[in-house]
Amino acid sequence: MCWDRDVEVISYVSAEKGHWCESLNLHATAPILLGFNGATSARQLETHSDVAIVAEAMPVLVRMFS
Numbered sequence: 066m067c068w069d070r071d072v073e074v075i076s077y078v079s080a081e082k083g084h085w086c087e088s089l090n091l092h093a094t095a096p097i098l099l100g101f102n103g104a105t106s107a108r109q110l111e112t113h114s115d116v117a118i119v120a121e122a123m124p125v126l127v128r129m130f131s
Contacts, residue, residue, distance in 0.1 A: 068090060083107070089101070098126075
């Protein structure tokens with residue numbers, strides 16, 4: 066899976082408001098893509114384990130970049 070290396074901010078509109086809504090591309094420094102959630106989605110994710118958060122993020126990344 067690869068994202069556009071020349072774009073700094075990547076927006077995504079999901080069915081659930083604020084869910085993985087924006088990503089910050091740090092590829093200029095390292096192959097890192099930071100995913101952000103807003104409001105209710107962010108508060109809910111704070112209670113999840115790292116494994117659960119990755120499990121939620123992966124299907125979104127596949128839809129965005131496959």
